[in-house]
Amino acid sequence: MRTLLALSLLFTLPAMAAEADVHLKEGSGKQLVEANCSMCHSLDYIQMNSPFLDRKGWEASVNKMIKVMGAPVAEGDVQNIVDYLAGQYGK
Amino acid sequence: MKTRREFLKVSAGGLLLAGGARWSGWAGAANELPSGAIESGRLGSLPGKLPLIQKSFRPPNFETPVSYFNEAFTPNNAFFVRYHLAGIPEAIDAAQWRLAVSGESVENPLELTYENLTRDFETVEVAALCMCSGNRRGFSQPHVPGVQWGHGAIGNAKWRGVRLRDVLNKAGLKKDAVEIVLGGADGPVLDKTPDFVKSIPAWKAMDENTLVAFAMNGEKLPHWNGYPARIVVPGWTATYWMKHVTTISAIAQPFKGFWMNPAYRIPKGKFPVIDRFVSQETDANTPITEMVVNSMITSPEGGRKVRAGEAVTVAGVAWDGGYGIATVEVSLDEGKNWQTAQLGADLGRYSWRQWSHRFTPARAGRHTVLARAINRVGATQTFELIFNPAGYHNNVVQRIEIEAT
Numbered sequence: 342m343r344t345l346l347a348l349s350l351l352f353t354l355p356a357m358a359a360e361a362d363v364h365l366k367e368g369s370g371k372q373l374v375e376a377n378c379s380m381c382h383s384l385d386y387i388q389m390n391s392p393f394l395d396r397k398g399w400e401a402s403v404n405k406m407i408k409v410m411g412a413p414v415a416e417g418d419v420q421n422i423v424d425y426l427a428g429q430y431g432k
Numbered sequence: 433m434k435t436r437r438e439f440l441k442v443s444a445g446g447l448l449l450a451g452g453a454r455w456s457g458w459a460g461a462a463n464e465l466p467s468g469a470i471e472s473g474r475l476g477s478l479p480g481k482l483p484l485i486q487k488s489f490r491p492p493n494f495e496t497p498v499s500y501f502n503e504a505f506t507p508n509n510a511f512f513v514r515y516h517l518a519g520i521p522e523a524i525d526a527a528q529w530r531l532a533v534s535g536e537s538v539e540n541p542l543e544l545t546y547e548n549l550t551r552d553f554e555t556v557e558v559a560a561l562c563m564c565s566g567n568r569r570g571f572s573q574p575h576v577p578g579v580q581w582g583h584g585a586i587g588n589a590k591w592r593g594v595r596l597r598d599v600l601n602k603a604g605l606k607k608d609a610v611e612i613v614l615g616g617a618d619g620p621v622l623d624k625t626p627d628f629v630k631s632i633p634a635w636k637a638m639d640e641n642t643l644v645a646f647a648m649n650g651e652k653l654p655h656w657n658g659y660p661a662r663i664v665v666p667g668w669t670a671t672y673w674m675k676h677v678t679t680i681s682a683i684a685q686p687f688k689g690f691w692m693n694p695a696y697r698i699p700k701g702k703f704p705v706i707d708r709f710v711s712q713e714t715d716a717n718t719p720i721t722e723m724v725v726n727s728m729i730t731s732p733e734g735g736r737k738v739r740a741g742e743a744v745t746v747a748g749v750a751w752d753g754g755y756g757i758a759t760v761e762v763s764l765d766e767g768k769n770w771q772t773a774q775l776g777a778d779l780g781r782y783s784w785r786q787w788s789h790r791f792t793p794a795r796a797g798r799h800t801v802l803a804r805a806i807n808r809v810g811a812t813q814t815f816e817l818i819f820n821p822a823g824y825h826n827n828v829v830q831r832i833e834i835e836a837t
Contacts, residue, residue: 359476381620381622381625382490382491383488385487385489388469388472389472389488391467392466394577409690410622410625430468
C-alpha cells in the first residue's frame with residue numbers, strides 16, 4: 342500500500358501541475374468562472390464544449406451545475422458567469 | 433422477473449427500421465469534433481497508462497488512439513478512461529476492499545472480501561466490448577454538450593470474474609427483484625452532487641454473461657478501469673459497467689437517481705434496439721441499453737498516401753449488442769456498390785469482430801472507402817445521424833479518403 346501510494350503521488354504531481362496549465366481566455370468574469378467551476382472539474386471541460394453553445398445553451402449548462410449537481414454558486418454571480426461563457430466560448 | 437425472451441418478442445419489429453433505409457448519397461462530413469475540443473485535446477498520461485487522447489484532466493477522461501484498435505484485444509495500458517465525478521480514490525487496497533450485497537429483495541445480505549470473490553465462486557471469462565454510451569458524441573450535428581469523444585471511448589477485452597448471478601443467488605435473491613443497483617468506491621466532490629449509481633434489470637443481472645470482473649486480458653484491472661472489481665454487462669453500453677464496485681443491492685421497484693433519469697436516456701422508438709429496460713421507461717424516453725450495430729475503419733488512417741496499381745488492405749472492427757456480426761461490406765464508389773469484406777476470427781458474440789478488405793486503386797487520385805456492418809438479426813448502420821440530445825448511438829457509416837499517387 343505504501344509503495345502504491347508513493348508511486349501514485351509521484352505520477353499525480355506532474356498531472357496536477359499540468360491542469361494548472363489550462364488557461365481560459367481573458368475577459369470579465371474569468372476569475373468567477375475559475376473559482377466556481379474548478380471546484381468540481383478541470384477547466385478544459387469549458388474549452389472542449391466550445392464554440393457550439395449559444396447563450397441559452399451555456400445558461401442551461403450553468404443551471405444544471407447549480408440545480409442538479411449542487412454547485413454552490415452565489416445567485417448574484419450566475420449572470421456574470423453565463424456572460425463570460427457565452428462571450429468567450431459561445432457560438 | 434421478466435425474461436429476455438419476452439422482450440425479444442415485444443420489440444423485434446423495431447429491427448425493420450434499420451434494414452429498410454435506402455441511401456441516396458453521402459450526407460456530408462460528420463466527423464468533425466468541435467474546434468475547442470480539437471484545440472484542447474492532447475496526448476496525456478495517467479499513472480500506469482500509455483499516452484492517450486486527453487479530453488479532460490479532472491475527472492480524468494481519456495480516449496484510445498485508433499491505431500490501438502488494429503489489435504483484437506485492446507491493451508490494458510491503452511484502454512480508455514471515463515469518470516463522471518472527480519472523487520476517485522488514489523489507490524484501493526484489495527485487502528481492505530469489501531463488496532456488500534444487500535437490499536429488500538435478498539434473503540441473506542452478505543459482505544464479500546476480495547478473497548471471497550475470487551475463491552468462493554466459479555470463475556469464468558467473457559470477451560466483451562466496453563463502449564461508452566457517448567462514444568462519437570463529438571461528431572454529433574449539431575454538437576451537444578458532454579465529453580466530446582471521437583472514436584476511442586471503446587475497447588475490447590477478456591474479462592475474468594464471477595457471475596453476478598452466482599453472487600446474487602448466494603445472497604438469496606427473491607422473486608420480487610426488479611432491479612439490481614450498483615455503486616462504486618468513487619464519488620462526487622460535493623455532498624450535494626448525485627453519486628454515480630446505476631441499476632440494471634434483474635433479468636440482465638441474472639444473465640450468465642454478466643460478471644463481477646476482477647481481471648482484464650489476464651491481468652488485474654488497471655486502477656483507472658475499476659480495480660479491484662467492476663461489473664461487466666456484455667452487449668450493453670459501459671454506463672452500467674460499475675467500476676470499483678462496492679455495493680450491489682436488489683430492489684423490488686425502479687431505482688430513482690439522476691444517473692438513471694434524466695441521464696443516459698434515448699428517445700423512444702428512434703433506435704432499432706431489442707433489449708428493453710421496461711421498469712425505467714417513461715412515455716418519452718428509455719434508458720440506453722445494448723449497443724447498436726456499428727463498425728470502424730482502423731487502417732489505413734484517413735488521408736494516407738498509397739501507390740496506384742498496388743494492393744491496399746483496408747481493415748477495421750465491427751460490433752453490435754451481442755447478436756453477432758454477420759457481414760461487413762466495403763464500398764469504393766460512395767455507396768453505389770458494396771463488396772463483402774473478410775471477417776477475422778469469431779471471438780465470441782460480445783467481442784468485436786475484425787475485418788479486412790484488399791483492393792487495388794487503379795488510378796492516381798483520391799479514393800474513398802465506406803464500411804458498414806450487418807448483424808445476425810439483420811440490423812445495419814445508418815447513413816444519416818439519428819440525432820438525440822445526449823449524442824448516443826452514433827452508428828453513421830464511416831468514410832475515409834486515401835490518396836493514390
